Amino acid sequence: MIQFTTEHREFRAMVRRFVETEINPNADKWEAAGIFPAHEVFAKVGELGLFGLEVDPEFGGQGADHVYNLILGEELGKADAAGVPLAIAVQATMSTPSLAKYGTEELKRAYLAPALRGEMVTSVAVSEPDAGSDVAGIRTKAVRDGDHWVITGRKMWITNGTQADWLCLLARTVEPGQEPSTGYRGMSQIIVPTDTPGFSVGRKIEKMGNHSSDTAELVLDEVRVPVSNTVGTIGKGFQQQMSQFQDERLMGAYMATSGMRRAIERTGEYLKVRHAFGEPLINNQYLRFRLAELAAEVDILQQYNYSAAERYAAGQDVTKMATIAKFKTGRLSREVGDIAVQFHGGMGYAEEHWPARYLRDSRLIAIGGGADEVMLRVIAMLEGWERFA
Amino acid sequence: MREVDSETMKIVVCVKQVPDSWAEKTLRPSDNTLDRESVDAVMNELDEYAVEEALRLQEAQGGEVVVLSMGPSQATDTIRKALSMGADAGVHVVDDGLHGSDAVATSLALAKAIEAQGADLVIFGSESTDARMSVVPAMVAERLGLPQLTFSSSVAVDGGTVRTNRVTEYGYDVVEAPLPALVSVVEKINEPRYPSFKGIMAAKKKPVQTLGLADLGVAAGEVGLGAAWSVVAEAAARPPKAKGTIVADDGSGGVAIADYLSAQKFI
Ligand SMILES: Cc1cc2nc3c(=O)[nH]c(=O)nc-3n(C[C@H](O)[C@H](O)[C@H](O)COP(=O)(O)OP(=O)(O)OC[C@H]3O[C@@H](n4cnc5c(N)ncnc54)[C@H](O)[C@@H]3O)c2cc1C
Numbered sequence: 001m002i003q004f005t006t007e008h009r010e011f012r013a014m015v016r017r018f019v020e021t022e023i024n025p026n027a028d029k030w031e032a033a034g035i036f037p038a039h040e041v042f043a044k045v046g047e048l049g050l051f052g053l054e055v056d057p058e059f060g061g062q063g064a065d066h067v068y069n070l071i072l073g074e075e076l077g078k079a080d081a082a083g084v085p086l087a088i089a090v091q092a093t094m095s096t097p098s099l100a101k102y103g104t105e106e107l108k109r110a111y112l113a114p115a116l117r118g119e120m121v122t123s124v125a126v127s128e129p130d131a132g133s134d135v136a137g138i139r140t141k142a143v144r145d146g147d148h149w150v151i152t153g154r155k156m157w158i159t160n161g162t163q164a165d166w167l168c169l170l171a172r173t174v175e176p177g178q179e180p181s182t183g184y185r186g187m188s189q190i191i192v193p194t195d196t197p198g199f200s201v202g203r204k205i206e207k208m209g210n211h212s213s214d215t216a217e218l219v220l221d222e223v224r225v226p227v228s229n230t231v232g233t234i235g236k237g238f239q240q241q242m243s244q245f246q247d248e249r250l251m252g253a254y255m256a257t258s259g260m261r262r263a264i265e266r267t268g269e270y271l272k273v274r275h276a277f278g279e280p281l282i283n284n285q286y287l288r289f290r291l292a293e294l295a296a297e298v299d300i301l302q303q304y305n306y307s308a309a310e311r312y313a314a315g316q317d318v319t320k321m322a323t324i325a326k327f328k329t330g331r332l333s334r335e336v337g338d339i340a341v342q343f344h345g346g347m348g349y350a351e352e353h354w355p356a357r358y359l360r361d362s363r364l365i366a367i368g369g370g371a372d373e374v375m376l377r378v379i380a381m382l383e384g385w386e387r388f389a
Numbered sequence: 390m391r392e393v394d395s396e397t398m399k400i401v402v403c404v405k406q407v408p409d410s411w412a413e414k415t416l417r418p419s420d421n422t423l424d425r426e427s428v429d430a431v432m433n434e435l436d437e438y439a440v441e442e443a444l445r446l447q448e449a450q451g452g453e454v455v456v457l458s459m460g461p462s463q464a465t466d467t468i469r470k471a472l473s474m475g476a477d478a479g480v481h482v483v484d485d486g487l488h489g490s491d492a493v494a495t496s497l498a499l500a501k502a503i504e505a506q507g508a509d510l511v512i513f514g515s516e517s518t519d520a521r522m523s524v525v526p527a528m529v530a531e532r533l534g535l536p537q538l539t540f541s542s543s544v545a546v547d548g549g550t551v552r553t554n555r556v557t558e559y560g561y562d563v564v565e566a567p568l569p570a571l572v573s574v575v576e577k578i579n580e581p582r583y584p585s586f587k588g589i590m591a592a593k594k595k596p597v598q599t600l601g602l603a604d605l606g607v608a609a610g611e612v613g614l615g616a617a618w619s620v621v622a623e624a625a626a627r628p629p630k631a632k633g634t635i636v637a638d639d640g641s642g643g644v645a646i647a648d649y650l651s652a653q654k655f656i
Contacts, residue, residue, distance in 0.1 A: 006466065006469065007590065007592075007593060010466075010469070010470065010473060010584065010589045010592075011586060011589055014583050014584055014585075014586075014589065017583060018583060047585060048583055049585050049586030049587055050586070053586065062586045062590075064586065068586070
């Protein structure tokens with residue numbers, strides 16, 4: 001069982017305070033603006049040491065244990081709007097882990113350290129207009145020209161995309177004259193600075209929720225970056241990216257679970273003060289049993305997260321647990337969001353109260369970072385239920 | 390006047406652990422003292438300003454910041470919080486005999502501990518959110534024979550002098566005193582920093598000295614519930630919130646509201 005130390009508790013209090021004083025008071029403004037000032041906010045996040053908690057201090061990290069990331073996720077998940085936490089989570093657990101794990105020392109000094117200090121904003125650029133769930137279907141290619149890659153393609157749904165200083169980009173790397181490989185072979189992760197000629201933001205995408213987080217379609221037109229910007233082994237990008245997804249899924253599960261917990265609690269509070277038919281709504285057995293049922297499921301998920309976190313911290317392979325946690329939180333969030341809106345009645349449907357935003361924001365969990373069905377595909381595969389011919 | 394070398398200036402900040410100001414508080418049925426076990430304990434919010442001010446002075450001119458807290462064993466958490474913000478060392482005055490101490494007794498224990506430290510500048514918050522008496526800083530200054538510059542909205546140290554803006558009803562007075570001196574700071578004098586991850590980890594390794602009554606040379610009879618100048622004889626639960634009065638406005642609403650307010654003696 002996870003034992004939270006005094007330091008863990010202090011860290012939790014610090015992140016909570018950060019959420020309550022730096023994110024929540026600005027949530028409405030940033031949601032309305034459809035973007036938040038990433039450089040400004042990330043500078044504060046970096047100063048507190050929240051990016052790269054588990055990374056070597058030599059490269060801007062904090063050398064902490066995984067429980068700190070669990071706590072970070074749990075506290076971010078309780079913010080009044082999910083957009084900024086999403087943006088922070090991308091930089092902490094999606095765009096930087098591969099670089100920290102496989103990058104060269106020079107690359108880490110030039111790109112990882114400033115990102116973890118909060119001086120640079122970053123994105124992970126994997127999805128494309130024609131390939132999301134099926135990562136092996138990406139088409140962006142990087143053709144070698146001496147000691148440079150010349151990169152051409154489009155990336156879609158990129159969080160922090162309009163503000164990023166660099167991308168951890170997945171592309172098919174090929175020698176000149178060679179045809180790009182197909183399937184999961186022949187991909188590489190490349191750090192692409194966004195001030196390189198040929199890079200442009202195609203458009204900012206209007207979304208159903210997470211409005212404060214900017215999501216962009218990015219265009220790469222013969223963008224030249226040094227081959228030395230390759231993260232890890234040329235040709236092993238797919239595998240490296242899959243391992244990076246694991247950090248992302250765990251973080252997603254931590255955030256979603258505490259978010260659900262908070263939504264259930266707040267709904268309970270509302271049912272206590274809202275009266276109908278002469279008594280508080282909470283006195284209806286249907287309503288409180290329904291909440292109790294959800295609370296029970298969230299509790300189980302939280303314990304599952306803790307167990308996964310503990311194993312991860314112990315260096316065990318948690319692919320299956322991370323996938324299950326991501327899947328179950330995605331599924332359950334859909335139910336919790338729906339119940340939160342439903343039990344608030346008109347107030348649930350009004351923009352002036354929290355449930356509508358929660359429903360919209362939390363709906364992403366079952367799609368982003370691999371849709372529920374893709375998680376099921378992985379789980380089925382790990383169970384040994386591949387498709388039979 | 391003592392010339393203080395800013396490089397070696399020693400600032401003692403007094404901090405108190407209090408029940409979370411948002412939590413519902415209760416008295417212990419056994420002795421009518423505040424039940425500190427049943428609620429989350431936090432650093433008195435107003436003391437965060439004192440810690441921040443000490444750290445700013447230290448950053449500006451060097452020296453050492455020591456946090457001092459009197460309280461039960463869990464008050465170490467509050468000391469640690471100040472250490473994680475950046476203070477150098479902690480002193481924890483803890484003794485079963487201190488339980489139930491009133492402001493007079495508290496000022497005695499704190500004064501003795503400060504005396505032992507040999508501070509050039511002592512900084513307090515302006516009040517604690519649980520007791521709200523605002524008298525301990527003045528009492529401590531009196532006991533130590535230090536000039537007291539209370540309710541400060543700015544603090545500057547220059548050589549052997551401390552100058553503050555003392556908040557008054559109509560604005561502020563600029564007051565000045567030679568060091569050593571005692572200052573209490575008001576809310577919003579600054580923006581207290583967060584402890585960063587590094588700060589939290591570093592706090593673990595900083596020294597915290599524990600002192601009991603015997604170490605301070607305080608006799609058991611001088612402090613604690615028995616020595617308190619006042620006792621809580623009886624406590625009753627707050628009455629439930631009464632239902633509000635709704636005034637339907639048929640044109641005479643203004644008069645009805647005025648009548649209500651005057652009946653309640655508001656106007
Ligand atoms: C707000 C937001 C932020 C995002 N941020 C990023 C980012 O920063 N970087 C990045 O690279 N990507 C990002 N994404 C992309 C995200 O990872 C993809 O949207 C997701 O993986 C799904 O891919 P897709 O949209 O192409 O859907 P598709 O692949 O077209 O899938 C559509 C649906 O088909 C179903 N489906 C797909 N495959 C299968 C299957 N094998 N079996 C059964 N059903 C299946 C699923 O229900 C799926 O939702 C973001 C997306 C959103 C919405």
